[in-house]
Amino acid sequence: MTVGLFVPCYVDQFYPKAAIATLELLEKLGVKVNFPERQTCCGQPMANSGFAHLTQACDELFTENFADFDYIICPSGSCALHLKDHLHSSKYPEKAKQIQAKIYELVEFLVDILKVQDLKARFPHKVGLHQSCHGLRGLKLAQMSELVAPAFSKPLQLLHMVEALEMVTLSRKDECCGFGGTFCVTEEAVSVKMGKDRVADHIANGATYITGVDLSCLMHMEGILKRQGSGVQVIHIAEILNAS
Structure with a gap:
């Protein structure tokens, strides 16, 4: 290979x-x-x-x-x-x-x-998963909540292998963060409002870290978190799966 x-x-x-x-x-x-x-x-x-x-x-x-x-x-x-x-x-x-x-x-x-079954990773924190639109609806990394179909989530499948990690349950698990690439520039006000709503959901449910497969979405939310003076951090899923 x-x-x-x-x-x-x-x-x-x-x-x-x-x-x-x-x-x-x-x-x-x-x-x-x-x-x-x-x-x-x-x-x-x-x-x-x-x-x-x-x-x-x-x-x-x-x-x-x-x-x-x-x-x-x-x-x-x-x-x-x-x-x-x-x-x-x-x-x-x-x-x-x-x-x-x-x-x-x-x-x-x-x-x-690779069909990974064990990661030998440890991340003792409360984590919220942001399911980005490209990953969810484009790559089909997880089941879309609007469909009446069996649930699955490839990111969650891996995160559940991480020792001491506590996943938080979001109120709206599939909601867009508002980044949308150049959308955040051309429609700044809408983008920011969507981002604030997404961040608020994670905070309300006790997340101390927000993770996902797209750093572009995480970057958007990180900017909002920093402007709010929040202690919640963003982290790419690879950093959690690689943590020891």
Whole structure:
């Protein structure tokens, strides 16, 4: 098994600890990880803003970097989904198509491919899980509450393996945080109100940490928490699953 690690640009710049935790966790589980050093942005910000034609150089570079791996792991649900759905290459059309089937968000890879049963992790805190829209409705990492269907949650499946961790039950477990990529810029007031509501749910139910698979959502909520002077912290799920 050859595995390539894709670290989204905002994770690299603002939350490198999440990327390091992802690498360490995979290595603990016996995965040999490669990190192509020429990697850059996946192109999602441009595509979300209506400028998909500007992502071509990103697509070509991504294809060149990751074409030869069996699996491509990404610790960001939104970036993983963008690549799964929108990676195109006029220069390497067949390679790009093949790559799309090999891209996995971290939790998805741990549960569906590695079938992890034991993490030997410990995190003695009360944790609230934010189920981001991309992860929930795009990657199907958990069952949507609006459907009358059997419940499941891949992130919770892993978090329940962590010793001393106490999960808190949210009042509205599937609610959007309001980040939405460039939505938080174009619709700032709506975005902030949604974020405040999401943060308030975690606080009201006793969470001292908020986790999730998307640091973009966590970053949005972290900004609100800091402005409120709250002691509640955000943490990527990889950092919890890698904690000892």
